Amino acid sequence: xxxxxxxxxxxxxxxxxxxxxxxxxxxxxxxxxxxxxxxxxxxxxxxxxxxxxxxxxxxxxxxxxxxxxxxxxxxxxxxxxxxxxxxxxxxxxxxxxxxxxxxxxxxxxxxxxxxxxxxxxxxxxxxxxxxxxxxxxxxxxxxxxxxxxxxxxxxxxxxxxxxxxxxxxxxxxxxxxxxxxxxxxxxxxxxxxxxxxxxxxxxxxxxxxxxxxxxxxxxxxxxxxxxxxxxxxxxxxxxxxxxxxxxxxxxxxxxxxxxxxxxxxxxxxxxxxxxxxxxxxxxxxxxxxxxxxxxxxxxxxxxxxxxxxxxxxxxxxxxxxxxxxxxxxx
Ligand code: SF4
Numbered sequence: 028x029x030x031x032x033x034x035x036x037x038x039x040x041x042x043x044x045x046x047x048x049x050x051x052x053x054x055x056x057x058x059x060x061x062x063x064x065x066x067x068x069x070x071x072x073x074x075x076x077x078x079x080x081x082x083x084x085x086x087x088x089x090x091x092x093x094x095x096x097x098x099x100x101x102x103x104x105x106x107x108x109x110x111x112x113x114x115x116x117x118x119x120x121x122x123x124x125x126x127x128x129x130x131x132x133x134x135x136x137x138x139x140x141x142x143x144x145x146x147x148x149x150x151x152x153x154x155x156x157x158x159x160x161x162x163x164x165x166x167x168x169x170x171x172x173x174x175x176x177x178x179x180x181x182x183x184x185x186x187x188x189x190x191x192x193x194x195x196x197x198x199x200x201x202x203x204x205x206x207x208x209x210x211x212x213x214x215x216x217x218x219x220x221x222x223x224x225x226x227x228x229x230x231x232x233x234x235x236x237x238x239x240x241x242x243x244x245x246x247x248x249x250x251x252x253x254x255x256x257x258x259x260x261x262x263x264x265x266x267x268x269x270x271x272x273x274x275x276x277x278x279x280x281x282x283x284x285x286x287x288x289x290x291x292x293x294x295x296x297x298x299x300x301x302x303x304x305x306x307x308x309x310x311x312x313x314x315x316x317x318x319x320x321x322x323x324x325x326x327x328x329x330x331x332x333x334x335x336x337x338x339x340x341x342x343x344x345x346x347x348x349x350x351x352x353x354x355x356x357x
Contacts, residue, residue, distance in 0.1 A: 031104075032203060032235050033066040033089055038098035040081075040088050044308060056307045058084040060259040060315075061098070063334070066203070071229065071236040073246040075282065076256035077304065082239045085256070086205045089237065090122040091115050103202070120150040123196035127208035129188035133180040139166075140176035143194050150199045165194040169224055186217035190224065197228055207239045222248050244286050247271055252343065255279045258307055258315040261334060265344035275337050275346040277320050314349070322350055 039062075041055040058081040066072050074082045087093040089100060091110060100108050102118060110118075123146075126132045133142055143162045147153055153161065163173055169190040180188055189209060196204055206225070210218040226249065228234055240246050246253060247267065254264040255276060263276040274280045281298040288295045302319045305311050311318050314327040326349050335352040338344035346352055 029067040029070070031065050032068045032102070033237075034099075034101040035062055035064050035085075035089070036099040036101070038062050038085075038088060038095050038100060040084055040093060040095050054308050057259050057310060058307065059088060059095075060310075062261045063098075064254060064261060064264060066235060066237060068202075068235055069229070069233045070251040071238055071249050072252045072254060073238040073240060073250040074254045074256055075240055075243055075246055078241060079304065079307070080256040081259040081307075082256050083207050086124070086207050086237060086239050089203075090124060090205055091118075120146075120199045121202040123199070123201040123204050125189075125192050125196050125204060125206040125209045127211055129185065129192040129212075130180060132192060133188060135180050137179070138176065139171075139178055139180070139183075139191055142180070142191060143198060146195055146198045161198065165198055168197070168228065169194045170220070184217075185213050186221060189213060189221055193221075193224060193228070197232065197234070200232065201234070203235045203237065205237045205239070208241070209238075210245060211240065211242060218245060219248075225249060243282055255282065258304060258310060260315050260347065262316065262348070263344075263346045264334070265338070266342045269338065269342055269344040273339075273344070275344070275351040276316075276348050277322055277351075278316050314347075324349075 038059060040059040041057045043053055044056050045054045047053050062085065074085060076082050084093065088095055091100070091107060095108065099106055107115065107118065140162050143165055144158050147158050147161060162176060166172060166175060171187065171190055180191070183191070210221050213221060222245065225236065229236065238246065238249055250267045252265065253267055253270040255262050255270070255278065257278050263270065263274070263279045270279060271283065274283055281300050284295060284298040300319045305318050313329050314320070314332050317323050317327040320327065330349070332347040332349045332352070334345045334347045336344070337346045337352050
């Protein structure tokens with residue numbers, strides 16, 4: 028039986044974009060809409076979707092950088108939904124974030140050794156010698172050397188800076204790492220190296236990752252489970268093999284059809300979605316994908332599909348589609 032580290036129960040987050048005269052006329056961006064999911068200890072759950080689908084907001088909701096309007100956030104069996112920043116201090120160490128732009132998240136005036144030492148100063152009572160020892164150990168773990176410790180971030184490549192970001196994140200032995208597009212800014216050859224570091228560290232420290240990405244080919248390399256988001260909704264979730272070998276939601280099918288196939292002469296029919304993503308301010312009624320789905324029928328425009336089991340075996344596979352859930356198939 029796997030232990031649940033994080034549980035989201037019907038979580039919603041909206042942002043006010045314009046104020047009307049009356050509260051009813053206020054306009055909101057619905058970034059996350061009624062999402063329920065679990066993240067198990069030691070696994071990698073990836074969240075994929077186009078830009079603006081709400082996946083980064085979901086990450087920020089989990090580590091309480093954003094408060095939510097509805098639902099519950101449970102971390103290590105504790106309901107942290109209404110915790111203040113002060114209450115969250117004891118959990119900050121356990122939930123670390125790795126950002127897409129490592130350069131933007133590293134203070135350019137600080138040496139690499141001081142950047143890696145910073146979380147140790149905040150979250151541990153290590154003395155100076157112990158901290159220095161730990162910094163060298165962390166540099167080694169992420170494939171950097173002692174010589175890098177005295178340098179500044181601008182002397183590093185993108186891949187090296189992301190290694191520093193990873194070293195900072197793991198320095199305080201977190202339980203959960205939220206990696207928000209951690210390799211999208213890197214060259215393809217470097218991406219593979221950084222993915223390998225993520226995997227090695229997970230094995231060594233039993234880390235749990237929430238891996239946020241728009242790139243399904245990268246996600247396939249690192250995930251145990253995959254969730255697909257569209258317009259703030261979780262439209263499909265399941266074991267990696269179910270999502271990649273037997274996608275059920277028409278949106279997931281379209282995303283997967285865009286992955287290039289390796290091998291000479293190998294071809295895959297690409298599904299080109301018609302129309303643009305609707306505005307998250309004026310969401311369509313019923314299924315959020317109804318304006319672009321080639322299978323759309325009457326019910327889709329009236330009723331929001333629930334995320335329901337569509338698995339053929341014991342493994343997890345759930346989809347929010349009137350056509351593809353078990354009832355729809357009958
Ligand atoms: Fe398409 Fe209807 Fe399924 Fe939505 S519910 S994905 S519109 S078939």
